[in-house]
Amino acid sequence: MEEDKLITLLSRDDIRLLAQLATDCRVEVYLVGGGVRDLLLDRPSQDLDFALDGECAELPRRFAVAAGGTFFWLDEVRRHGRVVLGRGEGRMSYDFVLLQGGTIEQDLLLRDFTINALALLVVPAGDGIIDLQSGMADLQRGIIRTCSPRTFADDPVRLVRAFRFAATLGFTLADSTRDEIPHNAHLLEQVAAERVRDELFRILDVPASLPFIRQLAATGLLPRIVGTGYTGAIAPSFDRMGALEQLLAELERHFPADHGQLAGYLEYQVEDGITVHSLLKMSAFTGSVGSEKVAALAVKLRLGNRSRRVLQQLCRPQLPVGLLLPPELQTSRAMYRLFRDESPAGLALVLLALAGGVVTREAARRFVGYYCREYDAEGDDLYLTGAAIMTLLGTGPGPHVGAAAARLREAESRGMINSRGEAEEFLRKNQLTKPAPLG
Incomplete structure (x- = not known):
């Protein structure tokens, strides 16, 4: 089954094109991380990451030109580039970066979780998946496990990302990984808020996200993400979320x-x-x-x-x-x-x-x-136009016409006005005499 999946991947037009260009550049190309993980899980993936063994700064750009896509650098100093093909639901993203650590083995040891510490040699075609940390076994068991004791210190956003992977994949954290998080929660203060936000909202987008929000709270991460002002009455918050998710x-x-x-x-x-x-x-x-x-x-x-x-x-x-x-x-x-x-x-x-x-x-x-x-956002506005308001008030243009329209709008939104006649009567009572509170 695994072999069939690899053959299917390697026979794709985009991968074959990349392989041809990489061969011309004499660069070894590894598919790494989430692309391999999703391949093994039979999950569609629109974002593929490639690690390059060999210097060829032009490979991503050549791939973009040959495939009819767009290339740009994410980090030109580190030779980290991205190619985007297509738009909308058919959009594909390909990231290219030089091997971290010098070899694929050292590169994989630096990754976040074992299920992402997987690699497949695309050019030249390898014999199978490189798995140094039992990531495939953790995939089969549905476990999120850190790659090393330094996983969270190397990039503290991984503290939240662990729960994001658990939520989106339907996995659970390994006991050892969960136990590490409270001791490292303070490191989250070092991470750009935008990165933490992105992980949080990906968790919230999961249909049944409440269990993972509970875990964020239990490990001490949630107050650091949203502030202590929202975690004092935590039980009612969970109850509201639970009722909404059920609906x-x-x-x-x-x-x-x-x-x-x-x-x-x-x-x-x-x-x-x-x-x-x-x-x-x-x-x-x-x-x-x-x-x-x-x-x-x-x-x-x-x-x-x-x-x-x-x-x-x-x-x-x-x-x-x-x-x-x-x-x-x-x-x-x-x-x-x-x-x-x-x-x-x-x-x-x-x-x-x-x-x-x-x-x-x-x-x-x-x-x-x-x-x-029935709703049409561009539909009719007030029962009375500006000209009708001026006729009723017997005046010309001015701020008082806008004020009358605002009062009409509020009254209509409260259901107090449901016809042109009621709008005219409302103005007679409220604008032709003196302002009166709505209620």
């Missing part, structure tokens, strides 16, 4: 007509590597903490503006009024206002409210059904 695992049962569109929405990347799904999980963990604490968390995790905004929408102390309207006021107009004002977090707010028992499943289905089949 997300049963989308088809809860939303039989719209679960496909919901799944697509959850996969939407708010920014590179951060999906609506992972931000929704994060909000369930943090709970309703308000914009200031979310802003502090966003700084700690180096979130971009779009992710920060979505997280603030999901973590505010009170849900949008439009989501809490009684059934008779859940009109198309009110739902339109909700989704327009809360974009892109509207559907996530519905799911969060349902998981928390704040809205009924019937109400959630009504909101989701409207969004999936």
